[in-house]
Amino acid sequence: MAEQADSLRRWVHAKADDVASEVLAGRLKGPHVLAITSGKGGVGKSNLALNLAIALQIRGVATAVLDADLGLANINIILGQEPDYTVFDVMQGDRHLADVVVSGPHGLRIIPGASGLAAAAAASLDQVAMLLAEFQSLESQVEWLVVDTGAGIAPAVLAFVAAADEALVVTTPEPTALADAYGLIRAVDETESPVRLHLVVNRAGDVSRGQRTGERLAGLVAKALNRSVAVAGVLMEDAAVARAVVRQEPFYLGAPKSPARADVDRLADYLLDRVPAPRRGGIAGFVRRVLASVPLGRGDTVPPDGSPKNQEPGVPMANAPPSTVPAYVGKAGASIPGRRETEEGPR
Ligand SMILES: Nc1ncnc2c1ncn2[C@@H]1O[C@H](COP(=O)(O)OP(=O)(O)O)[C@@H](O)[C@H]1O
Numbered sequence: 001m002a003e004q005a006d007s008l009r010r011w012v013h014a015k016a017d018d019v020a021s022e023v024l025a026g027r028l029k030g031p032h033v034l035a036i037t038s039g040k041g042g043v044g045k046s047n048l049a050l051n052l053a054i055a056l057q058i059r060g061v062a063t064a065v066l067d068a069d070l071g072l073a074n075i076n077i078i079l080g081q082e083p084d085y086t087v088f089d090v091m092q093g094d095r096h097l098a099d100v101v102v103s104g105p106h107g108l109r110i111i112p113g114a115s116g117l118a119a120a121a122a123a124s125l126d127q128v129a130m131l132l133a134e135f136q137s138l139e140s141q142v143e144w145l146v147v148d149t150g151a152g153i154a155p156a157v158l159a160f161v162a163a164a165d166e167a168l169v170v171t172t173p174e175p176t177a178l179a180d181a182y183g184l185i186r187a188v189d190e191t192e193s194p195v196r197l198h199l200v201v202n203r204a205g206d207v208s209r210g211q212r213t214g215e216r217l218a219g220l221v222a223k224a225l226n227r228s229v230a231v232a233g234v235l236m237e238d239a240a241v242a243r244a245v246v247r248q249e250p251f252y253l254g255a256p257k258s259p260a261r262a263d264v265d266r267l268a269d270y271l272l273d274r275v276p277a278p279r280r281g282g283i284a285g286f287v288r289r290v291l292a293s294v295p296l297g298r299g300d301t302v303p304p305d306g307s308p309k310n311q312e313p314g315v316p317m318a319n320a321p322p323s324t325v326p327a328y329v330g331k332a333g334a335s336i337p338g339r340r341e342t343e344e345g346p347r
């Protein structure tokens with residue numbers, strides 16, 4: 001048993017070094033990891049994540065959705081599915097990822113989340129190794145991993161955003177949602193992650209007003225944080241969205257003529273046209289960065305790069321203020337030269 005733990009430990013260390021050097025050498029492209037996040041809750045993240053993923057999949061881009069909204073996992077509800085297992089079962093070593101992944105529309109892969117995922121805070125090194133190994137199998141099968149995160153600036157949310165290649169920050173035109181979007185962007189900025197941020201204005205009354213609202217927020221971010229955030233898209237207020245949720249059928253499929261679908265199509269094209277290839281180690285790099293940001297349980301040592309040194313083991317992430325968020329990015333992200341230059345401004 002101890003021998004097994006030892007070899008796992010060596011494996012994780014070797015893996016972390018491999019990913020770091022591959023990323024530095026620019027060799028490892030890997031799938032794009034796109035986080036969908038927001039400051040305020042209820043602004044439309046889950047619906048966007050699922051319908052955008054369907055749009056990508058229909059464009060011939062192999063896509064998976066990871067439901068990472070801890071405690072409020074609801075991608076499956078929107079889809080009308082009841083999954084038997086979640087990613088938490090993989091971490092516990094009870095299931096392989098292949099047993100957990102549910103097949104969605106057009107072959108889209110869905111990785112159901114669970115409130116239990118918060119127990120990642122108590123993950124042991126063995127569990128980290130397990131998850132890494134399992135996600136590796138997805139690497140060759142998927143081109144985009146869309147991650148539906150929770151709202152707000154709790155460290156568990158920031159971990160997913162900071163570890164992604166790209167993040168769509170979703171807001172509505174409401175002042176409260178805009179203020180919270182700004183707060184989230186500021187918190188992400190503090191992590192010094194090289195994640196590229198894009199804004200999406202959802203539930204806009206009209207497209208050009210929505211666009212201007214987004215640009216005003218982007219202007220504020222540029223001025224106050226010296227960080228460029230592009231407006232990636234505007235989604236109209238559309239009754240088809242709420243109707244589709246009630247019917248548990250994604251609006252992209254159930255309401256093919258809806259304005260919301262047209263807006264999602266535009267957003268998918270924007271992402272495929274504008275987003276450069278990821279350089280952060282694909283899904284394996286992403287999972288490693290997320291896990292490096294949560295303390296490991298059972299007194300195990302952490303992988304060489306991402307030690308959450310300033311956290312007590314086992315302290316729930318949600319209690320830490322964002323300013324104490326550890327270096328999520330680990331070596332791979334942090335040591336990419338010219339971090340700021342990797343950010344995409346509005347083009
Ligand atoms: N573009 C839209 N037009 C109309 N209603 C929307 C739109 N986007 C979201 N909604 C409404 O907001 C609700 C919450 O959306 P959801 O995707 O669950 O948000 P989040 O994941 O951010 O909490 C949906 O059930 C729907 O009723």
Ligand SMILES: [Mg+2]
Pocket residue numbers: 045046047069072074
């Ligand atoms: Mg949600």
